[in-house]
Amino acid sequence: MGPTAEMFDMFIKRSLVQAVAGGVLVPAFLLFPPLEAFAKPTRLDCTLTSAGTDGKDTSRQASVTFDEEANTLVFDAGSQRRDLGKVTISTITIDGYTDDLSIGIDRSSWHIVVQTYAQDHVRAEFGVCKPAAAPAH
Structure with a gap:
């Protein structure tokens, strides 16, 4: 450490x-x-894509906020806001999961993988994030 x-x-x-x-x-x-x-949470804006059962890709917007000092990770996709409880933040990756959701982010490229788990299937979404623009003053 x-x-x-x-x-x-x-x-x-x-x-x-x-x-x-x-x-x-x-x-x-x-x-x-x-x-x-100087330490503050960092928000990433992401575009996630998943392959539909009909062979067509679907996309959605989401944001991820992480705080290295507090070791927290929050996933926000519109009506779905989740505080991930099991979080690992290193210089290489940012990872977190709950019982039905896992997120992995590569810090060198900001590529993201989001997996949602249900009783009968797993949904995987892939995407790219970018640091959110600073709010206007």
């Missing part, structure tokens, strides 16, 4: 490094805000 923002923040605060600012020694931790101030 790599260093976390908390560990980095503690290192800076405990370090003996001090900077000179205006002729006054200022502890380094006063010059830098905690990393948590």
Whole structure:
């Protein structure tokens, strides 16, 4: 497991490094805000495609929001909003699942696989995501 923002923040605060600012020694931790101030959830907008039983592909829009610090993953496809409870976020993939839904995202390409499980079948959807545009201020 790599260093976390908390560990980095503690290192800076405990370090003996001090900077000179205006002729006054200022502890380094006063010059830098905690990393948590910069961490925020990331939303991806995705287009999912599945092969229909009639041989025709169907597409739908969905969004995925993940938070690396809180280790959370939320899938939102219109009326279907799901908080995935079993989440793994690494530098390579983002994965999460519940009893009837699993999601896998490749972080290098933002390709996504969504599988929905029912008693008699599994529905697989594939797609591509992109980071959501920042909201206008």
